Amino acid sequence: xxxxxxxxxxxxxxxxxxxxxxTKRYGARIGCADVSFDLFPGEVLGIVGESGSGKSTLLSCLxxxxxPDQGSVIFQTxxxxxxxxxMAEADRRxxxxxxxxxxxxxxxxxLRMGVSAGGNVGERLMAIGARHYGDIRDKAIxxxxxxxxxxxxxxxxxxxxxxxxxxxxQIARNLVTGPRLVFMDEPTGGLDVxxxxxxxxxxxxxxxDMGLSAIIVTHDLAVVxxxxxRLMVMKSGHVVEQGLTDQVLDDPQHAYTQLLVSSVLQV
Amino acid sequence: xxxxxxxxxYLDEQTKRMIRRAILKGIAVPGYQxxxxxxxxxxxxxxGTGGVQVTAACxxxxxxxxxxxxxxxxxxxxxxxxxxxxxxxxxxVTEATAEASIIQTRHRIPEATLTEGQILVYQVPIPxxxxxxxxxxxxxRKMHELEEYGLMHVKLYEDIARxxxxxxxxxxxxxxxxxxxxxxxxxxxxxxxKLSNSAAIQLFGAGREQRIYALPPYTHxxxxxxxxxxxxxSKAPHDCDLCAASDSYLDEVITDDQGGRMFVCSxxxxxxxxxEAGHLGPLGxxxxxxx
Amino acid sequence: MYVAVKGGxxxxxxxxxxxxxxxxxxxxxxxxxxxxxxxxxALAVNRVMAEGSLYDPDLAALAIKQARGDLIEAIFLIRxxxxxLPRLGASLPVKTEEMAVIRRxxxxxxxxxxGQILGPTFDYTHRLLDFKLAAExxxxxxxTAPASTAPVPHVTEFLNREGMIETEPTGDAxxxxxxxxxxxxxxxxxxxxxxxxRGDEGFILSMAYSTQRGYGxxxxxxxxxxxxxxxxxxxxxxxxxxVEIGEIELTECETVNQFKGSxxxxxxxxxxxxxxxxxxxxxxIAMSLVDRSLRWAELGEDYTGAPAQDEEFVLMHxxxxxxxxxxxxxxxxxxxxxxxxxxxxxxxxxxxxxxxEAAE
Numbered sequence: 055x056x057x058x059x060x061x062x063x064x065x066x067x068x069x070x071x072x073x074x075x076x077t078k079r080y081g082a083r084i085g086c087a088d089v090s091f092d093l094f095p096g097e098v099l100g101i102v103g104e105s106g107s108g109k110s111t112l113l114s115c116l117x118x119x120x121x122p123d124q125g126s127v128i129f130q131t132x133x134x135x136x137x138x139x140x141m142a143e144a145d146r147r148x149x150x151x152x153x154x155x156x157x158x159x160x161x162x163x164x165l166r167m168g169v170s171a172g173g174n175v176g177e178r179l180m181a182i183g184a185r186h187y188g189d190i191r192d193k194a195i196x197x198x199x200x201x202x203x204x205x206x207x208x209x210x211x212x213x214x215x216x217x218x219x220x221x222x223x224q225i226a227r228n229l230v231t232g233p234r235l236v237f238m239d240e241p242t243g244g245l246d247v248x249x250x251x252x253x254x255x256x257x258x259x260x261x262x263d264m265g266l267s268a269i270i271v272t273h274d275l276a277v278v279x280x281x282x283x284r285l286m287v288m289k290s291g292h293v294v295e296q297g298l299t300d301q302v303l304d305d306p307q308h309a310y311t312q313l314l315v316s317s318v319l320q321v
Numbered sequence: 322x323x324x325x326x327x328x329x330x331y332l333d334e335q336t337k338r339m340i341r342r343a344i345l346k347g348i349a350v351p352g353y354q355x356x357x358x359x360x361x362x363x364x365x366x367x368x369g370t371g372g373v374q375v376t377a378a379c380x381x382x383x384x385x386x387x388x389x390x391x392x393x394x395x396x397x398x399x400x401x402x403x404x405x406x407x408x409x410x411x412x413x414v415t416e417a418t419a420e421a422s423i424i425q426t427r428h429r430i431p432e433a434t435l436t437e438g439q440i441l442v443y444q445v446p447i448p449x450x451x452x453x454x455x456x457x458x459x460x461x462r463k464m465h466e467l468e469e470y471g472l473m474h475v476k477l478y479e480d481i482a483r484x485x486x487x488x489x490x491x492x493x494x495x496x497x498x499x500x501x502x503x504x505x506x507x508x509x510x511x512x513x514x515k516l517s518n519s520a521a522i523q524l525f526g527a528g529r530e531q532r533i534y535a536l537p538p539y540t541h542x543x544x545x546x547x548x549x550x551x552x553x554x555s556k557a558p559h560d561c562d563l564c565a566a567s568d569s570y571l572d573e574v575i576t577d578d579q580g581g582r583m584f585v586c587s588x589x590x591x592x593x594x595x596x597e598a599g600h601l602g603p604l605g606x607x608x609x610x611x612x
Numbered sequence: 613m614y615v616a617v618k619g620g621x622x623x624x625x626x627x628x629x630x631x632x633x634x635x636x637x638x639x640x641x642x643x644x645x646x647x648x649x650x651x652x653x654a655l656a657v658n659r660v661m662a663e664g665s666l667y668d669p670d671l672a673a674l675a676i677k678q679a680r681g682d683l684i685e686a687i688f689l690i691r692x693x694x695x696x697l698p699r700l701g702a703s704l705p706v707k708t709e710e711m712a713v714i715r716r717x718x719x720x721x722x723x724x725x726x727g728q729i730l731g732p733t734f735d736y737t738h739r740l741l742d743f744k745l746a747a748e749x750x751x752x753x754x755x756t757a758p759a760s761t762a763p764v765p766h767v768t769e770f771l772n773r774e775g776m777i778e779t780e781p782t783g784d785a786x787x788x789x790x791x792x793x794x795x796x797x798x799x800x801x802x803x804x805x806x807x808x809x810r811g812d813e814g815f816i817l818s819m820a821y822s823t824q825r826g827y828g829x830x831x832x833x834x835x836x837x838x839x840x841x842x843x844x845x846x847x848x849x850x851x852x853x854x855v856e857i858g859e860i861e862l863t864e865c866e867t868v869n870q871f872k873g874s875x876x877x878x879x880x881x882x883x884x885x886x887x888x889x890x891x892x893x894x895x896x897i898a899m900s901l902v903d904r905s906l907r908w909a910e911l912g913e914d915y916t917g918a919p920a921q922d923e924e925f926v927l928m929h930x931x932x933x934x935x936x937x938x939x940x941x942x943x944x945x946x947x948x949x950x951x952x953x954x955x956x957x958x959x960x961x962x963x964x965x966x967x968x969e970a971a972e
Contacts (some may be wrong), residue, residue, distance in 0.1 A: 081912060127453055151469070166475070170482055173475045180478065181471025187547040209482050246397050332695065361691040366937030368944065391948045397945055400620035428948045446941065457924055459797050484960055490952035501664035509952035529934045533793040557955055573951055587948055 068130055070235060070267050071116075072093045076125035078111050084291035089125070091286060091296065097192035097235075098261055098268045099281030100299060102275060102314065108291035110239060111245035113271045116154055117237045118146045129153070129235070140262040151181050156229035159240035164227070165212045171198060171223055172208040178231045201256060218249035222256065229260060236268040242277055254280050275315065279303060287311045330377040330410040336360060336390060340378035340533070352497030353465070354448050362528065369402055369576060370528030372444035376425045379440055379524070380406065385413045387421035392429035392570065392587035415540070416590050428491075430512040432569045432591040433543040435521035437538065441505040445527040448534065449506040450459070450494040470502050473545060481550055493552075495542045503534060503557035510544065511554045511570045518544035559584040563605040564595035630963055634739045635680050637791060649673035658861075658890025659683055663932065665689030665791065665810045667889050684812075688933045695791065704788060704854055706842045708864045708887070709766050712759075713840035713894075718767045720833050720868055731839060733890075767836040768866050777868065777881040780823050797924055801907070804927060805884030809888050811930030813895045819920045820898035828918030830904045831870035832884060839863045839891050863888050863897040869904050882911055902926060 069092035078085035086108035087320050101109045114120040118138055126197065127138045131153065138146055150156070158164035165174055175194040176184070184190050195205045201222035203215075212220050215289055228236065241257065242250040258280055261268060270281060278285055278299055286296040287308065295308040306312045328334065343357035362370040376381040380386070386406055390399035402425060403414050415421050418433040427444040435441060451461045454472045464470070473494060475612040493510035505516055506525060516523065516536065523536040536542060544552040557571045557590050562583040569591055571584040583604055586592035596605055632716040636643065650657055650673035660672040664687045672690060679685035715731025720722055730736075771777040787802035796805070808816055823830055841861050845854040865886035884904025886896035904922040919925055929935065 126437075143463075147463070147467055147469070151471070167473055173479050174481055176478055177475050179471075180474035181469060184420060185546075185548050187472070187478065188549050190478065191482075269362050326968070327696065331696075333698065335698075356796070358791075360695040361688070361933060362695075365688070365940060366934045367939075367941030368937060370937070374929045378695040391945050395620050396945055397620040397624060401624060404621070404624075426943075446938070458928070459665050459924060485963060486960070487954060492957040507946075509948055511952065518644070529938055534706050555952070555955060555959075557951070570948070571951070572947060573954065587951075 065249050067094075068135070069093055069108055069128075070097075072126075072128040072135070073116065074126045074128070075124050076112065076121045076127065078108075078115050078120065080221065084108070086115070086291045089293055091293075092266060093235075093269065095130075095267055096265045096286065098270065098282045100285045101269065101271045101288060102273065102278055102285065103272060103288035104314075104317070107288040109271045109273075109288050111149030111235055111291075112288070113269065114238055116160075116269060117154065118150065119156075138241040148244060153234045155231075155233040155236045157221075157224055157228055157236065157238040157241050158183070161212065161217070161224045164224040165220060167212050170211055171215075172207045173204065174212065174223060174227045175230050178227065182231060193230065197230050199224075200260070201226040202252075216249075217245055218253060221245065221253060223261070225257070229264065229266075232264070233266060236266055238268060238270040238272075240272050240274075241270065242272070242274065250274075257281060275303065287314065326598065327409055328576070329382070330380045330406065331363070331374040332360065332374065332377045338495065340374055343533040344375065344378065344535060347524070347533050348522070350501075350538045351536055351540050352420075352501030352503040352534060354534045356531055357533050359528045359531040359533070364401070366529035367446060368398060369425070369444040371526030371533070372425050372442050372528075373402060373405070373452050373526075374383060374528060375524050375526035375533060376406065376423060376444045377410075379423055379442070380412060381408050382410070382412065384422045385420055385504055386410075387402060387415050387418065387424045387590075388426075389424065389429060389431070389588075389590075390427040391572075392431070395589065397548050418588075418590050427506050428509075429570070429587060430508055431517045432448070432566075432588045433517055433594075437520045439521040441519075441521050441523045443508075443523065445504065445506045445525045445530075445532070447492075448497060448504055448525065448527040448530050448532040450492075450502050455468045464500060467487045468500070470496075471512075471528075473502055474547075477545060477550075481547070487550060487552070490555075494545050497536065499543075503542075505542075509556075510552070511556045513542075513544045513552070557584055560602060561595075562587045562602045564592045564600045565602040565605070566592070566595055566600070595602075620967055622634060630779070630927070635678070644677060646670060646673045646677055649676050653892060656681075658684060658685075658892050658897075659813060660690055660882065661688045662889040662892050662895060663687045663810050663812065664694065665695040666690050684686060684932050684936050688936070691932060691933050699789070699792060701846060703857070704847060706793045706844060706860075706862070708838070708862065709769075709840055711764070711842045711862070711864070712840050715763055715839040715891075716764060716836070717838075718834070718836045720767065720835050724767060724770070727760075764838070766866065768868065771835075771868065771881060775878075775880070778883060780883070795927065797927070799923060801903070801910075804906055804923065805887070805899075805903060807927045807930055808899045809886075809895075812932035812935070813898070814893070814903055815900045815930050815932070815935075819905075819926060820901035822918065823901050823920045828905045828916055828921040830867075830884065830901065832867040832901050832904060833869075834897060834900075835866045835868035836864070836885075837865045837893055837897065839893065861890050863890065863892050863896040865893070865900040866884040867897075867904060869901045882907070 071093040074090050076089040077087050089112055101112060103109045115122040122139060128135045129138050134197060139214050172191060172194040175197050176190040179190050179193060196206060198205060198208060203219055203222060211296065212223055215223060242253055260266065261281060270277065272278060282299045284297065285299045285302045287294050287302065287310065289310045295302060295306065295311045302311060303315055343355045345582050347353065347355045359371065359374060362373055363371065364370060386403065387394065388399045390396040390401040393399065402527055406412055407414055418424065418431040422438065423440045423442060424431065426440040442444060449461050451473060454476055455461050455464065477487050480486065488511065491509045492504055492507040493513055495503050495505055495513060495516060505513060518539050518541065520538050521539055525534045546552040557573060559571055560567045561569060561571060563585050566586055569586045569588060572587045574585055576583055626753045631761045656676055657669050660683055661667050661669065664672065671693065675686035675689040678689060689849045713729060715727065715733060716729045718728065753918055768777055772779060789805060790806045841859045843856045844858050844860055846857050847854045867884040869884060871881050882904065884900035886899030886903065888896045888899060902920055906923050906926060908915055908921050917923055953956065
């Protein structure tokens, strides 16, 4: 799968995702306003900001979980560029289980808690037509290994897993079909600091090996420092600064970014 | 109830037309659940009101009706439904599968191979095969629309992971003509192969849930499984104690409180026909003696 | 030798005969007439009409008699009869503001035009068993006064004049008929109200109660509760105008619920609505609470996962005729399915024992 994505990257200079003027209001309150950016294949974009800055609203609109009021989200599908905002829901959902993946902050939102780890990883495979139990199981074991879950836990339900394991399982479940674009909402959110570090390491390895394109929403600058090529800083629904991650973090231009960086420091 | 006070087969003609439209749509899109404005019938929901409405919409005065429940013509609910149509439609009734033009059934497909021109009407309690995986109707309709059937296989995967085999014994889900996943009603999975490529029209009515679906004759129906864990129809590993049939679905009958039991055909007409033809099991007696 | 159980037909006939005898009870006690039920068990009759969706007190009383007082069974009888009737047309919307009220109370105002009218209510009776009733004594006539001809406007209309409460959109579109079309979800408000008004009183009551206890709280006040008769009018195309075809008794409840708004959108009260056949005020109040609770999406409120906010949950489980049928069907024979489970469990057990033995 990694090879495939790398080839795609090499072949195209088209953005994988092109966002124009995306706006979402909640009544009179602004969720996010006039957000535009391009995401190229193999690129990881971090979106940072404090809670209430509109980053989660933006992610929901990008991933099709919430209809924006204005703007377009053009995705480079196999059939060419398509606006996922105006796309029929059927097509959007089909895309969500093939080309896209979504990693929730709370693994409970992204896992089937009543289904074994193997079943959780196998679901996307079965959704796209896998019908050989042995193969599905082998692939699940392979992916459990890649996210550092012992193979003998394959028949256990996520309930019996620690928070970090649940989150790793969610990642395996999402990546097993080799999606082209992964949305992550605070993937290290509710975890202990030591567990966070391990998960970040793991994510960095996967992103690099698979050449994943990803959009990661987080309030944690350490996460974007490690994972993101580019960074977008949001405040009160607006993008106040964007650029290469190191550039933005090392030499913040906007007063808000400066505040954000200085308040976290030791990245 | 004065029988003349009601229309032929109880329902008024407008209602029957509405149901026939749903049936035709169901036949045109095999396995798709067609919503229909199910009526309150003079029998409770869950007792075959869907099947009764479908039968009422199909019946003509020339029809011969057979009604079975658990494969038997003489179970109380089968008797009650048969009587209802005798009263409201005055049609001929029969227990012989081959003689019936319409057969209404609950939980079984007759053993005898059905023929062209016959209609088999199933009573369906929960038409939605995805219901116990996803309780929301709005969501399951979308899943069918988009062919999002991964979850169905997750259930089968979980069965194998836990039990080593697919632990669904009845209402075993099927896929129709490679498109819709369908609940075959709570028939034992032993009956599933008979769904496919049948010469008869198969109609499914769910009254409470307001759904009709159908399999036109010679429709390809596949029981869901995995390549390396294929579907296996199963029955009790016995022969019928009355007619010695080795290939029919058997009921287990407790005969005493010492653990004694016997196995007999659940399809009473099939068993009787065999005994009339001289087939006898260890506990069977020739037909004329039991009369 | 084994003989299959036969005689389902005779068993059914005998059971019916026995049922008829039990229904009549002790023949030395005089038989209840339908008129007695209609007049003296009027609230039971009202419930059967409301949930049976058929306004006919005589038929409802007959159904109660036939059902031996089992109201859900009586509702079922009425529904099964009703479904055979042709749908001739639709009436004009009833004008509840012109209702000849026998009871009208508002919890939001101390007094109001048209006055508070207590009417024949249990509200302030002390719930003490009245043994005089056991003696079958005659009741002294209640005091009377000439009926007021003053108009009795809706309380919400006063609030509306100030713009204090949301305005209901009006329209001529004919709402879908739940009894003639399959329920489609998501449903619009008209369809929801239809489903709730014929829903089971106990279920709607419990749903409403749950909102009061915090599962989808809506902060409801009874703006107005009124009971009385209204004229039913129908447009007759041949005549070119509407004629009155009869009168029905209704209970209507309008709740005034906590406002919403923001710095820019002026706060307003919102409404819940209940309208039920007959004198059925518990149901009407409960209905208005459930209605309001189900409106969370259109009013931009949060979905908290409360049962009473879940349209599909409420609408798919409110109908007691459907519920009771499906519930009770599990007493029908299921031995074919049970047999297949039995074999499956035997086989699985055998496999487990074989594995255990192999291990030992």
